[in-house]
Amino acid sequence: MKSIMVVGTTSHAGKSLLTTAICRILSRRGWRVAPFKGQNMALNAYVTANGGEIGYAQAVQAWAAGVVPWVEMNPILLKPQGDMTSQVIIRGRPVGKVNAADYYEQYFEIGWRAIEESLQHLGTEFDLIVCEGAGSPAEINLKHRDLTNMRVAKHLNASTILVVDIDRGGAFAHVVGTLELLEPDERLLIKGIVINKFRGQRSLLEPGIKWLQERTGIPVVGVIPYLQELFPAEDSLDLMERKPQKAQTDLNITVIRLPRIANFTDFDPLESEPTVSVKYISPKHDLGHPDAVIIPGTKTTIADLILLQKSGMAEAIQNYAASGGTVLGICGGYQILGQIIADPEGIEGQAGRYQGLNLLPIRTVITGQKIARQRQVTSNFPQMGLPVNGFEIHQGRSRVEQQADNQAFQPLFDDVNLGLVDSCQSVWGSYLHGLFDNGPWRRAWLNRLRQQRGLKSLPTGVANYREQREQMLDSLATEVENHLDITPFLP
Template sequence: MVLGTSSGVGKSLVTAGLCRLLRRRGEQPVPFKGQNMSLNGYVDEDGGEMAYAQAMQAWAAGLTPCAAMNPVLLKPQGDGSSEVIHLGRSAGVSRAEDYYRDWFRPGWLAIRRGLDVCRKQQGRLVLEGAGSPVEVNLQARDLTNLRLAQFLRARCVLVADIERGGVFAQIIGTLQLLRPVERSLMAGLLINRFRGQRSLFDEGRVWLEQRTGLPVLGVLPWLGERFPPEDSLDLLERQARKPRAELRLAVLRLPSISNFSDMDPLAAEATVQLDWLLPTDTVDQYDAVLLPGSKQTMADLKAMQAARMDERLQRYVAAGGAVLAICGGLQMLGQRLHDPRGLEAETPGDMGGLGLLPLVTTFEPGKVQRQWTATTTWPQPGQPCTGFELHHGRTTAPIHGAQSLYTQPGLGWVSPCGRVVGTYLHGCLEAGPWRRHWLNRLRSRRGLPPLPTAVPHHAAQRDRLLDRLADALAEDVNLEPLLHESSCPHPQPLSRFPCAGMMGIPYPLRWAPPG
């Protein structure tokens, strides 16, 4: 199990790298995260919804992603509540203050069922924790960290991010808040995102090992490329500058932005500078503006209107600008959005859209969750695009004025001028030829030569990044304490950690719901 001293320390990446490395060694790793909170989603082959991070870990392990690998998914809605997804399907909505009271037992049951499915893979479970495992006010009902580690007797590695600073306090503080039974599961420490000469950390490594009695399994370097973050708060950190970029594209960072990994193929283009903008920013200087998915489409549209981004976008398009919108962004492009049952807000209602495509969206109960292999009609007919739908709302084009983007109706539309494009297909930009054809239209307007269009699917580049991550783990990390139970250290006496066991957090080693 990969635990972290806090959110954002690199647990997802380390877990993915471990999966790829174990796969290389001839094992079958099986990734599993009992509970995740993320708006970066994926839909499996059976239409089950899961976090994108666990899909990425499945690809690293050579497996087809399955919602059982992430049996509990929480999707924040921006009002102190979250949609609760159990085993790929929406189970309801919970306010934060009610979650641990109302959803603990159903959540643990979903986790047990997910484990049953994953165990059928006949491999080694590689578990990822969530946030910090020692949030003492929540620890008694934490579903996915120490309870799960104890239930499975997992050998745990604690990851700390040295880039954030305070790495010694992160580690010592976390270990001090563990109970002895939890402390006995700790197999080692891992320092992540180290910059510079690693010998400079030798003294710190020795100090940690002497102070904790745990081995520092490795010091991972800063790898440069970043995988999709779990939290949209990390998006601004991903704005790598490309001095030689020929196109500048803007992505609107909406308040409830979702599925921001859709933009990764563009960020990976060497000739593209991708900037994440707030609704208050200007867009006139960009070659195209991208509207990503949204968990709360109407609320995000209202935020754009309050910042007058809607007016700026309309002027931008009228002046010749290009817009590409995905899912919730597509819904915003239309003329009207209807919410007759109050699914998007507390009360029923409707509102005007951006008016950039002649579309009408009506929000209805039930969520569309399915994978697609669609065939494009524009800009190059006959191009295959694979991806998935994940949305509330049905969109129609009741009047003429927009061409279907695919031979399959209802998936996407493009304006007659070809400068405004909207699609429901998450992952459409991963199709190399289609992405390059769209970029070449932008390049032509700038007088730039076209890029080659015979390029592979973005999955090939994702695989190279996973290989690079596995290479770093193989070179810099000693995995033996994780792979062999006899290598696990003995628990330190409680006196070494005077805060351990504070608050008298009571829960049994192996707990199961009634029945």
């Protein structure tokens, strides 16, 4: 099975970015390429065409490779939900909830079998597999049960790239220390070192590169500059590393950074708008007076609802809405905006019935059966007849309550179950992830905010975000290709 493996000296070394770039580079050279990550821990997820969940980063890598995302590209997805527990998703389907201490005892064999089967399937369909590791391959307390790094590399006999983040400092120690902690047969698979996030003059780095190559016997095959492009992140830590706020914009949108925030990739298209500034704030901070407030998805709706109420943010959002402010809830955020959230089976923890923010006339029941599917619908608001594509991932079922005034709230789409908006178009709620990926819908929604500010409307005849993402992927691949020698890793 022809394969390349990318591992890193640390988390956030640049494995996902490098894997993405290699997928696009090889695709442009005519290879039929598939990305692969054996096990991913992330709350940013994507739903494939067959209704299976994978990490959003692997979906982006599939798009970079020019192929449709498959569940085999990420056979194990762990979705943390607090209290040291995670939902376990294997081959796209949830199979249980487990705490960290018991995970490997219960799921190691099942997980490795899923990895082997997925690799076998991909190997029959693609010319080459580009695999991404997780964290570090040299965590000595975890190596015996590591499903993602060198176990996969050895299984495939994959030529492996070790990437290090020089921006953090200590890069040479990270590389040498990682190699020292690998087993001899693992170290033999490391065919090249990539220094990532380099700022400064290359000539000043050359003595270090020469020393590193002589010390390890492994060539440095790339020095990649610090790239400013914003790509979908894997977890909420990346929210702290996002680009600085734009100096001057027409609209300011605040996203509540819930403790268990999920699918904040929903807002990448907003961040790509030159006239929009997106700010993430903690529930403990002052809400201020933005042009819109967004409550995003969350892995544990009830726990985050309770935190909003205890922190005072729930009341702040209610007051903001009462004063005419625009509020949007997506998925878990949509449920939070409702009247009641009931969890009779204790799916999210303690069974009970909880008061929502009472801004939308819905009642939600948390159930054990998850809904995960792609959707194609037509909008009713903010503009009639716009095609909208996205996907659902949620365990709650929401029911619209009988209204005294049937005109007070209207279905957002031609499917009433996917969301509501009030008559003033101030309070919005939807189960649809990827909503802002739809360029005309996004611009129409932003134009409502601009109208309130007395600003001129933006053109709505714009491409969907996927076209902008394609340009970003091409730019990424071109930049990386200029600084990386991938030839030694090709069969």
